Amino acid sequence: MERRWNGWGMLNGEYQHSPSPQAVTMAEERLGAAEALTVAELDEVLAKLPASRLESHPLLSFDSEIRVRHSRGQSLPDLFALRSGELGAVPDAVAFPETEEQIQDILTLAQSCNAIVIPYGGGTSVVGHINPPKSDKPVITLSLAKFKELYHLDRESQIATLGAGLAGPELEKLLNAEGYTLGHFPQSWELSTVGGWVASRSSGQQSLRYGRIEKMFAGGTMVTPKGTLDIPTFPGTSAGTDLREVVLGSEGRMGVISKVKMHVTPLAEVENFYGVFFPSWEQGKALSKTLAQQMLPLSMMRLSNAEETASHLKLGGDPKAIAYLEKYLGWRGVAEGKVMFTFGTTGDKKSCRFALKQVKRLSREFGGVYIGKLIGKAWEHSRFRSPYLRDGFMDLGYAIDTMETAVDWSKTDEAMEAIESSIRTAAESFGEKVHVFTHLSHFYPQGSSVYTTYMYRAGSDYDEAYQRWLALKQAGAKAIVSVAGTISHQHGVGEDHKEYLPAEKGELGIATIQSLCEHFDPEKIMNPGKLVD
Amino acid sequence: MERRWNGWGMLNGEYQHSPSPQAVTMAEERLGAAEALTVAELDEVLAKLPASRLESHPLLSFDSEIRVRHSRGQSLPDLFALRSGELGAVPDAVAFPETEEQIQDILTLAQSCNAIVIPYGGGTSVVGHINPPKSDKPVITLSLAKFKELYHLDRESQIATLGAGLAGPELEKLLNAEGYTLGHFPQSWELSTVGGWVASRSSGQQSLRYGRIEKMFAGGTMVTPKGTLDIPTFPGTSAGTDLREVVLGSEGRMGVISKVKMHVTPLAEVENFYGVFFPSWEQGKALSKTLAQQMLPLSMMRLSNAEETASHLKLGGDPKAIAYLEKYLGWRGVAEGKVMFTFGTTGDKKSCRFALKQVKRLSREFGGVYIGKLIGKAWEHSRFRSPYLRDGFMDLGYAIDTMETAVDWSKTDEAMEAIESSIRTAAESFGEKVHVFTHLSHFYPQGSSVYTTYMYRAGSDYDEAYQRWLALKQAGAKAIVSVAGTISHQHGVGEDHKEYLPAEKGELGIATIQSLCEHFDPEKIMNPGKLVD
The missing domain is CATH 3.30.43.10 (Uridine Diphospho-n-acetylenolpyruvylglucosamine Reductase, domain 2)
Incomplete structure (x- = not known):
């Protein structure tokens, strides 16, 4: 399979670009008719x-x-x-x-x-x-395309030494053949690499079980202009600065990550994804917060707000089945304003059975209607599809992007509202509509990620499309800063988030990152202009 | 209560210094009679x-x-x-x-x-x-003795802002009153402070549930010669270098930690500690590794080797009850060479019941004999007692110290044997006996800590006592380096471990830590000579 040169993914891969007829109708109703731009x-x-x-x-x-x-x-x-x-x-x-x-x-x-x-x-x-x-x-x-090996697997300690250039499916294939998984599944999983995940502090869809990439990264090698940093593996250490944390999030500014030693996990006995609908956002949020804080052994959770729930039901699968589901939910008192909660259990049978039972019990307490595996299966099936769909909508003249942050529980609602409304206001300023919806998808006892998707008409040419994007992006980023969220929960800083970084790191913090860059790269040859000046 | 000026703990506190008569007899039998040194x-x-x-x-x-x-x-x-x-x-x-x-x-x-x-x-x-x-x-x-407040408690996000000078009992009292716990219980808990835990990357006895201090430390303030570093709280972030990790393990070399924002947890519904005996080290180790790798929701585990098990049974409680226990274990086929495994469950009733059931089932599979709460209660009762006992033995002329590291599962046995035998050999070199035993007490899917206690006759004066200590310490530290363990799992580097740090950090790694120190403290006023030169 050949990779697409000017868009996402593989040509002739398993996912289609084209949005369904209902999805196109929704875009036209929400945003107006659009015209495709020349490619x-x-x-x-x-x-x-x-x-x-x-x-x-x-x-x-x-x-x-x-x-x-x-x-x-x-x-x-x-x-x-x-x-x-x-x-x-x-x-x-x-x-x-x-x-x-x-x-x-x-x-x-x-x-x-x-x-x-x-x-x-x-x-x-x-x-x-x-x-x-x-x-x-x-x-x-x-x-790093030539660093594609599984160099070593310490089964007893569950540590795999991997080439930094291995992409998700490549490394899972190597590990699965030995009975293990890394368990890191960001939406970019098909193409992104383990070295890139470390360099950008990535987080995968099942971080609830396997942790963020920070938790998986046990050691490895970074080649820098000042020599090679080799970090050995320890299960825990109090021996001063943890050098892994210097490599993590270094975004190519300090050196080249060549090999990584990652925690791997034996393939799970069972894995299932389930759905629950709640009459309101508040109830769904209360349930997800409770599950995160009780540290129940789940592998993923996702809570869509009412707008995302409605959009997904419109975009997803068989319209007849969805109508039937909505009728059933309505009969159970879950109608207008309802929110969709998806969760996964992964592990040994006993632990999964225990976790499922607890979620069902707590969902009932919070007013949710458990609907089994229907929606969970749909999520699992399309978990890597969104970027393909973005290309398909772009073919029709609609642009899609996302804004994401993470905030403590005391600020999740405020953050979501600030981001959504600032994007809507910015779209109004150039006289266009925007379709905006949000989910929480990475959960911690302390808070969660807030992930907002927005869709707008690209405009008459690429310059207009970019200017519109810039206005929406800046509005969303400023909203994140205004609620003291992090400028990125899982995408990193790069160029686009750099100007918003001082708000969370402070002047001394930025100077600290700069001093690390200068330490490894006094001649400033490594990826200048990214992360910090 | 007044603090002892020349030893551990509080005068007239709950713990006694004096070892039991059986303990003294054991020391005399193992090491020979000793004479007290003048105080x-x-x-x-x-x-x-x-x-x-x-x-x-x-x-x-x-x-x-x-x-x-x-x-x-x-x-x-x-x-x-x-x-x-x-x-x-x-x-x-x-x-x-x-x-x-x-x-x-x-x-x-x-x-x-x-x-x-x-x-x-x-x-x-x-x-x-x-x-x-x-x-x-x-x-x-x-x-930091004046930084003793609970400044703020965000109940929804479970984050407490605490003065860095709060000692364990002080902060638990403040948090318990609000229905929360930090859950960090190192052996030094009675006297050590939350700022010190962060500065030295401490780990507590219940790290299995609550995590190392790194996991609890959500943000805070460090005052440095270059200004103040204020780190806000995010549940997760991919925004470049995590500045918390710069503060963690900085050992006073970069600045003064004044306030910390810590993850706290609602007080658990239930907490219990239990014991299981195994016929052999191999069986006990196989069980603890399995539990750690299955990520069962336990709050602590500890596996004593045969020598530590025998010593604890000799030192602990009522000799009659111990004799009865040993008779019962013998009848169940657990005799000479047996090892003691202690574990704790903490949390909601349902999760604790589930975890206990799994440990009992797996213990049986690995040949263990579950003995209920007897040994667990003894552990809980004396969990902070060891440093008092060290003073008591010192009063009799016996010196006690510990060596600790952490290694991956593939190296735990090798590490334990290398540390124990090197200490024994070093003692022989100065013609003395040494009583050495080991436990694993911090467990990770990847490996565990290895914690060795050793006891020797102090000698005729303090200089001899120090020279003997130096020989034993150097031998143990070199053994750790020889098996590529970390020089400390939970005590830090300070002065005593500094010379062994380059073995794990490498030349470039040491230079990286030095560059961070110089960044915050160009005039070299902050705690010079500790951690790195």
């Missing part, structure tokens, strides 16, 4: 590619298509750039080192020819992590 | 205290007794120093700031008079964290 051909883009500013070197590839395919991530502006063919800066060369010595050679080479280096995993960043800056300095994009 | 009087020590090298200042106390009481931690060499009256370097002054502004003033004052500053929590370090160095520079010990 550039790869040949056109290759024809106008600027010449590389670097001299020939055995470790560098100058192939035009390779350069184009490593030029942008998967943010909505990246999608506009790729589809319009106006890529902006592209790498002058792409390197595919096979050993840590070759990585070190590339860093040395970059220093000697005054180039900068951008570490590249799956190229799925949605915040500009891997986009070359407009710069006088030539750019070498350093791909 | 200096406080008055003598005060009389020979050197004059302060600092000028009078409203924020500084020069009181001799206060200076003496802040001069040493609670390591075995500290105990020798305090009991002999040969304190070595003492602080020139002690400061008790009441606000963050006053902390900043003291840092500024130190810079202006070329003094160094040692942040001081409970003074319970066992690795020399808070001991003044022999230095030309005067020393200000900065006590």
